[in-house]
Amino acid sequence: MPRRQAIQPVVDETPQPELFLNRELSALEFNFRVLAQARDPAMPLLERLRYLSIVASNLDEFFEVRVAMLKQRHQFGSAAPGPDGMASGDLLSRIRERVLDLTCAQYATWQDELGPALAAENIHFLTRKQWTARQRRWLQGYFENEVLPVLSPLGLDPAHPFPRILNKTLNIAVVLQGRDAFGHEGHMALVRAPRSLPRIIRIPDEVSGPGDHVVFLAELLQAFVDMMFPGFKVVGAYQFRVTRNSELIVEEEVDNLARALTEELVGRGYARPVRLEIGNDCPQSIVSMLINNFELEETDVYRCDGPVNIIRLGLIYDDLDRPNLKFPRFTPAMPAAFGTGKKRMFDIVSQRDVLLHHPYESFNAVVDLLREAVQDPDVLAIKQTLYRAGKDTPLVDLLVEAARNGKDVTVVIELRARFDEEANIRLAERLQEAGVQVVYGVVGFKTHAKMMLIVRRENGHLRRYLHLSTGNYHQSNSRLYTDIGLMTAHPEIGEDLHKVFQQLSGLGPTINLKQLLHSPFTLYKSVVAKIEREAAHARAGKPARIVAKLNALNEAHVIEALYAAAQAGVEIDLIVRGACTLRPGLPGVSERIRVRSIVGRFLEHSRVYWFKNDGEPEVYCASADWMERNLIRRIEVAFPILDPVLARRVYDETLANYLADNTQAWLLDSEGHYTRATPDELPPHSAQETLLASLCGASLTKPSAS
Known part of the structure; x- marks a missing residue:
């Protein structure tokens, strides 16, 4: 995949320094x-x-x-x-x-x-x-x-x-x-x-x-x-x-x-x-x-x-x-869609999309889907990306077993995952010895996307089952990080993902996707276009709002697009865990932009983009932050939540819930200073504890007794 095919930002003017905070600070x-x-x-x-x-x-x-x-x-x-x-x-x-x-x-x-x-x-x-x-x-x-x-x-x-x-x-x-x-x-x-x-x-x-x-x-x-x-x-x-x-x-x-x-x-x-x-x-x-x-x-x-x-x-x-x-222990729940576990996962996912919200819902659902694929004689091929897998993940054993069972297994391993390089080289060697086709990603572009594709023969036709995630296929991290995963058999998303894997393994030409936003090709320009669309709605007097949850925000031209949208009348709420170079609350520039950071028991890791879109909201979950490296120099995927019920759930759990947090939230001002939110006259609300209670039935108000 030659670098010349990647989308680069088109810059008309040099960014104005007074509008940005410093990334390192x-x-x-x-x-x-x-x-x-x-x-x-x-x-x-x-x-x-x-x-x-x-x-x-x-x-x-x-x-x-x-x-x-x-x-x-x-x-x-x-x-x-x-x-x-x-x-x-x-x-x-x-x-x-x-x-x-x-x-x-x-x-x-x-x-x-x-x-x-x-x-x-x-x-x-x-x-x-x-x-x-x-x-x-x-x-x-x-x-x-x-x-x-x-x-x-x-x-x-x-x-x-x-x-x-x-x-x-x-x-x-x-x-x-x-x-x-x-x-x-x-x-x-x-x-x-x-x-x-x-x-x-x-x-x-x-x-x-x-x-x-x-x-x-x-x-x-x-x-x-x-x-x-x-x-x-x-x-x-x-x-x-x-x-x-x-x-x-x-x-x-x-x-x-x-x-x-x-x-x-x-x-x-x-x-x-x-x-x-x-x-x-x-x-x-x-x-x-x-x-x-x-x-x-x-x-x-x-x-x-x-x-x-x-x-x-x-x-x-x-x-x-x-x-x-220590924090009280909790048991991640299996998603309600899988019920008692008596039905095959393929049967369930063939009928409806399934959302996973880690760590509150168990990562075992992903392991079980792969295990079912490994043991199913109708499964012909498995393709997966691995960025950080960890030492204790059963997924690798299952991929090895799948290859030995005669299935066509392709794994894209990002060797340059920082500080996991040596472990990933050993992992690649082990998979290759088992007959897995291992691809090392693309030189110059880290493969950061989290995706799994299973090809299964059903009634004489091939059908694709997918898992897409904001987080790594890492068993330990799935209990410590918040992430969103999606299991789906949606034909268009399946075709898109097939094309992405083909491009990674075959170094093919630029591809046209129907549902997925794909970095370094369409993700950057799509994010900017959706921000500009909200600005156009606001100028036309239509409902306009943007809510995004990210690990970091520093891409200058995305920030400029957010400033322009705010000036057009768009209300913008950003939940940014770490570095944020946007300055909220600047008079005449970003008065409609609010930025908060949540620091709690779990490391906030899910990335969610939500656009009001004149009353027809769009929601994407992604492996990518709004950073230059993610939007321009990495292989990333943002996937839409098309089921309206699941889309509403993503909004409620990962956005509205976090915007209501008044115990673990920190509010950013225009000078780069953070102030901890306090309940004041409102009841205390912790986003993470709320999800533990609602999804796991856990109560974490106080540590458990010894």
Whole structure:
């Protein structure tokens, strides 16, 4: 599929910078909203700890991708300002200011709020100063038997230069005094913590008594560092962690995408550093030495008032059996359309479309549909995309079984799904060994669409059964992310999907679709056209409204179309989880546009576009956000909800329900600031809790008792 065939936005004028917020700064603001969950005493305590870990994880990826790319472009003078017009140097300074604020708030939350609250629940993260003599003896034994044999401390001298430090690993910089057995003066050494070692160690109850007593590996290494350097005096030991550029670049002209990507993966862990995290107690002389070795600047250093790998706090969540400190469990419901499960799924879907709303409704329905296809002798072919599949999905086993059963199975695997590249290469190899035809997508365009096509012979004719989704075929994520899926046997949608798969596997020409909106071809221009249609309705005095639910919004010309529609009289409500560069509430520009973000128990992931269309509403669910990359540089699909009952359900559950949220919603103002919504005079309403109650019969007002 040559790049020249893709639709590119037609731009008449340069965007006006004053009309846009900055993308990177807006993305950072999302993490402050997540951190607010960690600081919310109404949240279950271990969930608060998990939110704190999520902030750290998000910040890692922000540096690995966004900051790394920005720094690289700034260094080579190729960082053209975005629609907001902010120069790269100014943006890097602003990013540092906000990250310093976020880092300070993170560690204050840990030290002042979560640590003491956990201790009150008899969950103790012990520092060296808090160890009892008995605990210290046990930890020393653990260190000698389980940790020390795995370590390879490295003294730094002309024969032992500064080593390569792997991305995001825990390290200890050690200052020494004395001479070694060869008469060499000791000055500096490094201790790298292998990834095989657990980052959090639990002390047995027989040592510490009832309760949970845990120690960070970093504390252990610092406490017993002298045992690694016998004959030397340890003057100091300081934690540090380096974050590196993790964006993979694969040239478009390659003979074998999988091989090229595999070669790139080898060096990713040692790519150019972009951030140095180091303990607050580290002297400047050590910081300067590390800066020089990593070729960083002082502005790349972030001091940590606690463990540098605070992300590891999340590890304790699954390890602790404390249900009273977690969200109550719930059981996803099977969609009502499938009834008691006695009828075949093909029989049901042949008669009516079926909507799936995850995580409230079970992902098992998708697994069951594929299993039925695998076992059905009338099924001839199965085609599916896989972007992120996860380790525990049964779908892969079923695809392998289908191929071995003689069915024609084609799987489009996106090898470049960020941070899942290695897993996807292994997945592709496994499927190929089973006889599955594996397609690696299209060079230059990530295949982000989520779709499954099953071809079945019925009464002498072929019929297509489809599953389309806003989310990945990922079993674990289906319980943590909100997504919309559609099962249908609609002939036109089936024909459209057949053409999309044919294009992906055969690299065919541009295709004409009847129902699906297809990026990078028709999705962008269709979204803009539908926005402009609402504006025309408003100017004609007809009902006009747009409601959209997205993960992110930054495509400048879509935003300009929304501004123009608002000025024409269209009322616009946007539910944008993360980065949003549109400025709502600007006088004369966006007074009719309102933007909110929902941050709750589940990660908001479904994308829904709703257009009033003069009283004949159109609703699309999609794998695509209104971002440049989704609309222009990816293979995406937006699918219509044609059944009026299901379309109304999508509107009620994913749009109206979220617009009524006054407990987990954050409202964006024109300056880029978010304010948490409050019930005021209205009854409290949580969109997610409402759906848990209505679809699962779960009540989540309070955590369950232990």
